[in-house]
Amino acid sequence: MTKATSVAAAREPGSRAVRTRGLSKSYGKGVLAVDGLDLDVPYGAVFGFLGPNGCGKTTTIRMLLGLIAATDGTAEVLGEPVPERSAVALPRVGALVEGPAFHPYLSGADNLRRLDAVDRTTDPATAEERVSAALDRVGLVAAARKRYRQYSLGMKQRLAIAGALLRPRELLILDEPTNGLDPQGTREVRSLIAQLAADGVTVMLSTHLLSEVEQVCSHVAVMHKGKLITQSSLADLRASAVPGVRVETASPEAAAEVLREEGLADVAVAPGAATALLGGAEPEKLVDALVRAGVPVRGFAVVRPDLEDLFVSLTGEGFDVSG
């Protein structure tokens, strides 16, 4: 993987592993599956590509991989315009698109051999070695000779990841890689992604699982109904989240009154608690004011919204399938 690292280091600042400008795809008239996407995936990032099912993530990935043609806009992968120069870019890209797909009556190892055989840019002399290494990396050595049709969903998913790791890659585009895995498998795949990222591989991870993004990603982009709503580093996104205060008390009305007097916005009353946005107020002074006003304070907390709250505030709705 040192190869990938040195390549990443050689890039000019500002260059991107994936860059799209105004990328759009419409199916039929007027229905935009992807609408003017400006995506920037920095080299070395673990880029969480987040959005509900049906929001256009997979369509975007298919355009990056040259499977479907964009209606409008441009895309670059590893600095090469796609699909024009896919032949140059894609050997360095490992991809998992919309779940695993293999020949059911071939064994796992034979399926990987076939994938390697169709790649003209690999060395046939090292094929066996690379197939075993890839199987080993995803923990499938024991099932290597089993027919693919007998694999469980989790094993299929692992085999697809092994396929993406058949040769050193600079970029991995993984669409829902933990789909169908048990908790143990999920943890293994996440730690595998972390290892690869540490080796300098850029990872673009499409998911609808917020927890996955929180655990493994350095950057995040949120897509909703074909549009990009936000993209930034995870740290920046968290910092942009507005903290709130929560006062637990037997007299929430009185507490709310005090918070209003202190000039806090969005004051709300709930059974047994009052909440508001912290804004520029100092939490210590708020506690002091509450106590002096005789509010029986049972608990006081500064609450940072988690990713899910942020997501709801960005999309204005819950994390459901968008039409």
Next chain:
Amino acid sequence: MSVAEASTWRPHRRFSTRFYRSELRLMSLRRRNIAGVAALAALPIVIAIVMFATKPGPGEGPPLFAGMLDNGLIAALAGLGIELALFLPIAVSVIAGDTIAGEANIGTLRYLLTTPVGRVRLLAVKFASLVTWIFAVVAIVGFTGGLTGVILFGTGDMATLSGTTIPFGEAFLRVLEAAVYMALCLVAVGAIGMFVSTLTEQPIGGAVAMMMFVIISQILGAITQLDWLHPYLISHYWTSYIDLLRDPAAWDQVGMGLLSALLWTALGLSAAWARLTTKDITS
């Protein structure tokens, strides 16, 4: 690899037959295909045995076969000729229908294309393996028929349709020419079938559509009122191989048949190319 080289990474593309060999392996390992070829290979044996059992005595029976039954190679030709009417086109339709639609159906098409395999290369390799399969099957069917025939009827002179006889060596050459001619006619079916296969994600749907095409072509070919249409039908010249059994061999219809096969093949390949290179792969 130095940094300077790395930033201008270019793939080193080898010339390799690995994809082609992988295709042949996939085709030949599939149980459905093995069973199909076994059935096709068994039929000429049955035909040879029936011919032997019903062999007319001297001066009896239909003149075509009666004089020919001193040479077992006729069984190879009879087997191939009978299968060419229906069984071989069906088999080719099934295999051709599988080429692209089979990969699309199980989703492996997207992984082939992202490897990346260029779409033109994909078609080229699929077609090359299809042609190989067709020639292999024709060879197997001819071989089992010929071998059974030689065992049953021996290696005497073969009577031609012109009434003369030709020695075993020349008869073998004629049968070989006829088999190659039939294989090339089937390649045309394969090329059209491959185009149909780019239109669908259901390999069996593609195969059925192709079979219908062949059968309709044969039905239209049997309607004498449509004789102006006949030369344009894919199946029109298939039976012309029989001209190779004249003395001397008559090549004019065979030549037209080869031209027809070539044009149908070119049509199928161009249409498949036009379709696959512009298609959105959403499977």
